[in-house]
Amino acid sequence: MSNNRDGAALGHELSLWVVLYHEQLAARLHVNATEHKVLGIIGRTPGTHPARLVSETGLSNAAITKIVDRLVALGYVDRARDPADGRRFTLTATTAHRRVLTETMAPMLAGMDQVVRGLDEAELAAVGRWLTGTVAVMRDATLSLAEENRTPRTL
Known part of the structure; x- marks a missing residue:
């Protein structure tokens, strides 16, 4: 890759490889791209609520419910009643999900560490x-x- 390429070309290439990487990561987890992104939000914000997922993704309540149901069924998310409001649920990524994600992403994260180290x-x-x-x-x-x-x- 040439260092004199314009920002737009590099941005397009970065976008391509980010999308392709995450498609492969989602495939490893047996989820689709949207489920993978929702799972990422849950993983970064333990105890989050479905309403936050709706707000952050722009998806409908019904779509978020379907995705969360699938992630729970796969064992990647724990759903529990919110202790502050029993009508709501909190969502947290499971230890199993964090383990698989950490193992799978280790080579890419090591590569990124090398990039920023210099x-x-x-x-x-x-x-x-x-x-x-x-x-x-x-x-x-x-x-x-x-x-x-x-x-x-x-x-």
Whole structure:
């Protein structure tokens, strides 16, 4: 890969490989891409509620319920009554899920550690700003598109 490629080309290539990696990771877990992403949110926010998943993904309540039911059935998520509000459920990734994910992702994480190990503080700060901005733009664009997709359109 050439170092003089423009940002758009590198962004497209990064997006391609991130998507393909996560498709393979989802396949290893026997889940689809959406289930994998929801599982990631649950894994990063133990004790989260289905309403948060709806908010973060832009998916419907029914879709989140179906996904959570499947993740529970696969043994990747524990669902429990919320002690603060017995009408709600909390969701937490299981130890089995964390173990499989850690083992599967170890080679990629080791590679990423090598990438950042050679960067100085200013470079790390610049990369951090770029990633933070990119995540915000992608989240906003995704949620906006999800909202548009829920609204019937006429040609």
